[in-house]
């Protein structure tokens with residue numbers, strides 16, 4: 211990931227565009243061309259863990275913890 | 282505002298997850314018939330002596346032609362009465378209804394390792410019914426901070442076989 215080389219509040223530099231301040235950028239892509247599949251995979255793994263832990267906590271640890279209140 | 286399609290996807294997934302939580306909780310309380318403590322009754326905590334809590338213990342009652350038991354428990358700083366000085370003795374495989382209240386401060390009544398757990402609030406009667414399926418002892422712990430000796434406030438429930446249940450210890 212390219213690093214911002216200057217602070218945009220810096221007066222003499224603030225006139226320049228982001229590209230001018232970062233001349234080593236080779237290719238600019240649109241937001242939809244950026245496809246973070248790794249992040250997506252991690253997110254799906256986290257969701258699966260949360261869902262599984264919920265099922266375990268609710269159905270096994272809570273509902274399966276007899277004797278329970280029946281009335 | 283343009284939101285990246287991956288981001289849209291996991292925002293939607295979050296809502297699906299929330300819907301899943303709600304569906305499982307509703308399923309538990311509708312299809313699996315899980316119960317929680319409701320609000321049963323209020324009581325004057327200064328005058329428990331005039332109520333069944335004045336003579337706490339296990340009572341035998343007949344409901345729908347069945348023999349059941351009612352247990353009146355006072356939670357006091359720092360004991361369960363009954364429960365601490367002598368265990369609460371109830372028969373297995375029988376409906377037992379607990380009535381719990383406090384004359385002094387907020388306490389908890391948690392039958393350790395089970396789903397039987399309620400607050401004991403001065404002025405409120407907590408009521409729950411259960412059936413103990415096995416013969417064994419359960420510990421009762423106070424799980425609401427009630428004062429300097431809160432950590433030693435504990436009691437016992439002794440579940441005995443129906444045939445060995447001694448009715449001479451019942452209260453009137």
Ligand SMILES: [Cu+2]
Pocket residue numbers: 356357358359360387388389423424425426427431434
């Ligand atoms: Cu207590």
